Amino acid sequence: MTAQHRVEFDFEIEFTNGGGIQGQGFRLDIDGDDIDDAALVDYIVRDLRLLMVGPARILGKRIIAEAHKRNRPAGGRSRAIVELSHVVADGTVTYPGLPAPRICDFLSRERSRELYAHGTEFQIASIDMVANTGTYVDSPFHRYRDGKDLAQMPAEAFADLEAVVVRADHRRVRAIDAGYFRDRELRGRAVLVHTGWDEHWTRPSYAVDHPHLTADAARYLRDCGVRLVGIDSMNIDDTRGRERPVHTLLLGAEIPIVEHLCNLVVLPDDGFRFSALPPRFAGVGTFPVRAIATLRP
Template sequence: MTAQHRVEFDFEIEFTNGGGIQGQGFRLDIDGDDIDDAALVDYIVRDLRLLMVGPTRILHKRIIVEAHKRNRPAGGQSRAIVELSHVIADGTITCPGMPAPHICDFLSRERSREHYVSGTEFQIASIEMVANTGTYVDSPFHRYPDGKDLAQMPADAFADLEAIVVRADHRELRAIDAGHLRGRELRGRAVLVHTGWGRYWTDPAYAVEHPFLTEDAAQYLRDCGVRLVGIDSMNIDDTRGRARPAHTILLGDGIPIVEHLCNLAALPDEGFRFSALPPRFAGVGTFPVRAIATLRS
């Protein structure tokens, strides 16, 4: 019989709405013979059914051989799909200064008829574009030469993530700081920032004075252990200057970023899952995605 393991540790947890808890000599069942701190925090939150979890610290961790005390319950299921991506068409401008995509036939239906029996035809498209087109995801390689590219990132970094929406109306504020994120259940979730800026998509105003996350907001999201951050704006950073602190902080911790989302007004604040899967390109850090929300029944 394979040996079962438990982990013993101390922990300190702060809550996003104030206060916190500590634990000494706490023990949890684990599936292997080791566990990293981030996964351990996820176990604590799930096992204790904690809400509003913010920054955490794991201390004095040790693995012991000991039989598991109970089984963990399976998760629930979801329903209904909501589209969150802009349509990419021939000539669509995403970022001023970058070329629009050129979409045409590599093999037209008319020409394909020469190769097949009567009544059979196909179209094969040719697409020429930069990777930052439409609604796209950034992986660590986009910012760091030694960061993981799209082929190296695991699929579960982009798919079927428990998610929440943070509302930050662009008519009320442009710089979204950490204070706007407190009081929410963040840890282990995809955090989608709804500013309403997506209404200006394809308008020249879309690239001007857009909403963004401040450096302390990015630090707070990182410290709270979020899985992914998305925004319905032209960029998650303030593009009026040359610094990009949100990209630097989030991608530096392996947290993907999805920019140019849309239709976030159609989502509830929570109770849904988020997916934004890119192709597995090696040597590429950014690529368009079909972003969706899956609502629970």
């Protein structure tokens, strides 16, 4: 059996509206054999349900090999965050035929040393890319001239959505029809389609014969009143032809689409929340997002 550990420490917390509290010999169950001060402060604030918390200090911290005293979520956190976005680096190809991003310094750390006091330096990046890069969200303006752009869409269209995962293994199916979505609780939820195609990310095979939704699947999801649809594939539509019925149907109903997701394999089928927030750009219909799932304890 892996040894269990607890941390013992003192703390001082000030409140932004005045006053404060102190604790001596406070003990906390931890995973592993170490925990940083910031995580300890987060735990105290959450566990004691403190409000208006200002500066906080952890003092006299020591790790003890001792059995845990109570059950708690892994890592001492009330919720777990799962990353669902691909990393984008200089030269990463997302969609064949579109240019890869160029990422470099606008202001290098070396150059910045000439502008600031001794020991102070900064880096400012320059990014040249098309909007369809990495894991990104489509808003209605992407498809429709008079559709809402990213600045016009409300934040609640992209954030903290109750979500479900629908499994459609790419080794068994390419055209994912409405049958995959029946007998599920869909209304008012983000629907994430897990195909496993993200295993091909950055390979030439990623763009070839990828899994996609059919028009009847998009129509069914629209009629069920879903909030957002995502997929871990190169495109939510079949790109072998020139029509894009899934984009047409979903974006026409102001249902955002998130493409190029990843890590859906680790999510439960339901019981989590999904967020994929883009910047508020006017006149832009698509932009990269940091998509995450928030799991319940």
